[in-house]
Amino acid sequence: MTAPAPTAVPVLDPVKTGPFRFRRVAGKLLVTNDLGRHQLLDEKQFHDFVTGGLKEGDPVYEKLKTDGFIRDQMDFDAIAAVWAKRNKFLWQGPTLHVIVTTLRCNHRCLYCHASALGMADETTDMTEETARKVVDRVFESPSSAITIEFQGGEPLANWPVVKFIVEYATEKNKTAGKSLWLNLVTNLSMMDAEKMDWLLERGVNFCTSIDGPAEVHDKNRPWSSGASHAEATKWFKVIDKKTRNKMFRIDALLTVTRLSLGKPVEIVDEYERIGARGVFLRPLNPYGMAVATWNKIGYTHQEFLAFYEKALDRVLELNRKRPASKPFFEQTARLYLAKIMTDDDPNYLDLRSPCGAGIGQMAYNFDGSVFTCDEGRMLNRMGDDTFLIGKAGEGTYAESAGHPVVRALAVASNLDNQIECSKCAYKPYCGICPVQCYKEQGDITGRMPTNSRCKISMGVLDLLFDRLQDKKNEKIFRSWLKVRKGDNEKAAALYQRG
Amino acid sequence: MTRTRCQNSLQPIDSDAARLLKILGSRRLSALQNAFGGRRLWIPKAGSNLRCSVCRFRDDCIRSWRQQGVSIANIAKRLGVSPKLPISVSEEPMPTCDQDEIAFVLDEQLYPLEAVQNAVYVFTDRAYVRVERAEPDRLKVVMTVKADAAPSARTALKGEFDNELIHQVLRQRISTSNQKIREFIVTKALVSAQPSALVAAGAPAPAAAEGDACPECVDTAAPAPAAPQIDAALEKEIDRLLAEIESGDGAADPLGVSVPWEEAFGAKGKAEPKAVEGAKAKAPKAKAPKAKAKRS
Numbered sequence: 001m002t003a004p005a006p007t008a009v010p011v012l013d014p015v016k017t018g019p020f021r022f023r024r025v026a027g028k029l030l031v032t033n034d035l036g037r038h039q040l041l042d043e044k045q046f047h048d049f050v051t052g053g054l055k056e057g058d059p060v061y062e063k064l065k066t067d068g069f070i071r072d073q074m075d076f077d078a079i080a081a082v083w084a085k086r087n088k089f090l091w092q093g094p095t096l097h098v099i100v101t102t103l104r105c106n107h108r109c110l111y112c113h114a115s116a117l118g119m120a121d122e123t124t125d126m127t128e129e130t131a132r133k134v135v136d137r138v139f140e141s142p143s144s145a146i147t148i149e150f151q152g153g154e155p156l157a158n159w160p161v162v163k164f165i166v167e168y169a170t171e172k173n174k175t176a177g178k179s180l181w182l183n184l185v186t187n188l189s190m191m192d193a194e195k196m197d198w199l200l201e202r203g204v205n206f207c208t209s210i211d212g213p214a215e216v217h218d219k220n221r222p223w224s225s226g227a228s229h230a231e232a233t234k235w236f237k238v239i240d241k242k243t244r245n246k247m248f249r250i251d252a253l254l255t256v257t258r259l260s261l262g263k264p265v266e267i268v269d270e271y272e273r274i275g276a277r278g279v280f281l282r283p284l285n286p287y288g289m290a291v292a293t294w295n296k297i298g299y300t301h302q303e304f305l306a307f308y309e310k311a312l313d314r315v316l317e318l319n320r321k322r323p324a325s326k327p328f329f330e331q332t333a334r335l336y337l338a339k340i341m342t343d344d345d346p347n348y349l350d351l352r353s354p355c356g357a358g359i360g361q362m363a364y365n366f367d368g369s370v371f372t373c374d375e376g377r378m379l380n381r382m383g384d385d386t387f388l389i390g391k392a393g394e395g396t397y398a399e400s401a402g403h404p405v406v407r408a409l410a411v412a413s414n415l416d417n418q419i420e421c422s423k424c425a426y427k428p429y430c431g432i433c434p435v436q437c438y439k440e441q442g443d444i445t446g447r448m449p450t451n452s453r454c455k456i457s458m459g460v461l462d463l464l465f466d467r468l469q470d471k472k473n474e475k476i477f478r479s480w481l482k483v484r485k486g487d488n489e490k491a492a493a494l495y496q497r498g
Numbered sequence: 499m500t501r502t503r504c505q506n507s508l509q510p511i512d513s514d515a516a517r518l519l520k521i522l523g524s525r526r527l528s529a530l531q532n533a534f535g536g537r538r539l540w541i542p543k544a545g546s547n548l549r550c551s552v553c554r555f556r557d558d559c560i561r562s563w564r565q566q567g568v569s570i571a572n573i574a575k576r577l578g579v580s581p582k583l584p585i586s587v588s589e590e591p592m593p594t595c596d597q598d599e600i601a602f603v604l605d606e607q608l609y610p611l612e613a614v615q616n617a618v619y620v621f622t623d624r625a626y627v628r629v630e631r632a633e634p635d636r637l638k639v640v641m642t643v644k645a646d647a648a649p650s651a652r653t654a655l656k657g658e659f660d661n662e663l664i665h666q667v668l669r670q671r672i673s674t675s676n677q678k679i680r681e682f683i684v685t686k687a688l689v690s691a692q693p694s695a696l697v698a699a700g701a702p703a704p705a706a707a708e709g710d711a712c713p714e715c716v717d718t719a720a721p722a723p724a725a726p727q728i729d730a731a732l733e734k735e736i737d738r739l740l741a742e743i744e745s746g747d748g749a750a751d752p753l754g755v756s757v758p759w760e761e762a763f764g765a766k767g768k769a770e771p772k773a774v775e776g777a778k779a780k781a782p783k784a785k786a787p788k789a790k791a792k793r794s
Contacts, residue, residue, distance in 0.1 A: 009664050009668055009671075010668065011671075012668075012671050012672065012675050014675055017672070017675065017676075018676060018679065019672065019676035019679055019680050020672060021669070021672075022665075022668075022669075034683065034684075050668070071676070074679070076682065076683060076686060079683055080683050080687040081687070083683055083687040084688075087687070090688075090755075091755075093755040093756075139759060140758040140759055140760070141758075142755060142757050142758065142759050142762050143759075178759075359755050396758070397756070397758045398756045398757065398758060401755055402756040419616060419619055420619065420620065422673075423616070423666075423669040423673065447619070447622060449619065449620045449622075450622055450623030
């Protein structure tokens with residue numbers, strides 16, 4: 001058979017039609033550009049835009065001109081400045097430093113991505129000597145802002161080293177003068193008042209996992225010594241109360257498993273019930289225990305997206321009932337919306353181009369081994385050293401940051417090098433994880449249209465652009481970002497030739 | 499395998515024989531065994547035209563039906579046979595029409611090779627795909643549907659491919675038309691935000707040449723429009739900016755991400771960055787990343 005005549009392919013106007021990407025969303029055509037500016041057009045508007053048929057004075061034309069889509073109306077100085085602003089992470093170097101103080105853990109989470117060990121095995125406890133070398137290496141990062149994130153296992157199982165790192169990093173920073181953030185990722189089961197007060201006095205942030213109501217959480221996160229949900233929510237409330245109006249705080253997130261799929265409303269309501277500022281819905285990743293338990297707790301991307309849609313709609317519904325000054329957000333959506341609705345980049349390392357592996361983050365194992373990222377460290381636990389780039393106390397920071405693996409990951413995760421991503425309308429908002437590509441599809445470049453992470457990202461973005469068409473939803477989304485209506489319009493004046 | 503026993507011999511027989519025994523009864527089964535025992539039998543499906551399928555004029559009829567425009571699927575259904583038989587008899591190329599394989603020829607002047615390759619790439623999760631040159635200016639795409647693809651994916655494959663192909667052609671045109679502008683913006687942003695000579699001079703963009711834009715836009719076989727004159731000016735500017743990067747100290751690491759803090763900023767973080775000279779005068783203030791916990 002011979003293909004039909006391509007009557008639907010319009011001829012570009014080489015003078016008027018600037019760089020853009022497009023995608024069918026919610027019955028319209030979404031156009032976006034490298035600045036993240038976007039507009040939903042109907043078929044005729046799209047055709048007129050592409051062929052240069054839009055007239056000056058037409059509101060659609062004026063908006064496209066404002067957003068830098070009209071080729072002969074572009075102010076290159078302003079556009080380059082905004083491009084630099086949206087991509088400022090390129091100049092920063094590693095800002096996130098994940099430190100694994102131990103692989104021991106008292107939970108047996110069904111999806112444990114870190115392949116944690118039992119509490120009796122102390123061979124994976126980081127020593128103070130190693131911790132000192134790790135902190136020294138962390139402070140070599142050229143970034144003026146440093147986040148040290150304690151991971152595990154359960155970091156509190158090696159409490160003396162957590163204390164040492166907090167004190168040593170704080171002391172070291174008196175000289176370095178960086179913006180230092182400390183995050184403790186903990187299941188809260190080993191928390192006590194003494195530890196909490198000590199950490200709060202030093203401005204440590206907390207992050208915990210709450211997988212929804214007790215019947216879901218306790219099945220996902222078995223704890224032999226008691227009810228994990230009751231303990232986590234108890235400490236969450238206590239710490240949340242103590243950190244109100246402070247720069248540091250406690251956040252919670254959940255990993256969606258098959259057990260969660262039928263309870264999107266209950267999960268969102270649970271987060272509101274415990275007083276959280278929002279909920280962070282994250283899909284399963286193919287690391288650690290999750291590989292072995294996938295048949296029991298895994299799901300397809302369609303199943304996740306169906307769950308996510310119901311949960312997001314419930315979040316929007318709650319927002320309509322709350323005062324505008326107290327929004328309740330969904331964090332995955334919030335990260336995307338920051339990129340969609342503002343010129344700022346939240347520097348979420350999985351949603352950058354290139355990704356943060358080695359150039360935005362580094363992960364330090366209990367023995368001082370340095371990995372490109374936490375995912376690379378997780379693969380190491382599965383017997384794969386591909387993403388090992390050095391060791392604290394041996395070699396130099398420059399050798400790790402300039403390691404061939406880091407360079408390869410930067411090239412692979414640069415969306416301009418990706419066959420489909422480079423032309424995808426969601427490119428300015430998205431990012432790929434080369435480690436997940438490697439695990440799922442056998443190479444770090446991956447194949448984006450067929451990759452499960454890509455399908456979930458596109459599904460979530462489709463949903464967000466669909467919901468954004470409702471002005472009431474848009475107002476709620478702005479409240480999550482604290483972006484006032486008109487802010488973007490003011491900034492947009494930049495894109496017009498003066 | 500389910501086993502039962504023959505009523506006469508008391509020997510185990512397989513499930514097909516057991517079903518026959520149930521349908522025919524022992525006397526008729528015995529007669530069947532006497533006539534055909536030990537031979538392989540083909541029993542046509544109910545509703546098929548048994549007489550036609552075994553008729554000695556069958557092949558002539560198939561050729562005649564094909565000449566009359568009867569589809570392969572209809573002939574196969576009429577005879578109660580596999581589609582392979584009428585394809586084989588009418589000497590049509592076998593791969594062009596199989597239940598799980600779709601093949602079609604595309605005019606390369608309408609659909610450039612890069613657009614075709616990009617389009618088939620999108621379908622690699624649902625089909626095994628191959629692009630080959632059928633003849634000059636003709637590309638042949640062969641897609642074999644994967645066994646685990648959903649039935650709905652099989653039926654929609656060709657239509658989805660047609661639409662994807664059109665999108666890819668347009669994407670390629672946008673990319674080609676604006677490549678220099680994008681290169682310029684990124685290069686300029688990476689080097690510095692200083693105004694370029696081009697923009698400072700306020701050089702106006704060229705007006706559209708007469709006939710460049712076609713209101714109906716249906717003639718996609720038309721040659722691509724010539725690159726605007728602005729591209730030539732941008733290219734010179736890009737070369738200048740790239741030369742500026744290469745002349746700096748940090749050619750191998752122009753953004754300075756592998757330069758240790760103390761080396762770049764001094765012991766107290768006060769000194770000016772060294773490796774980013776020539777690349778960017780002022781490094782943007784870093785923003786702490788969001789907590790990115792994977793588990794707890």
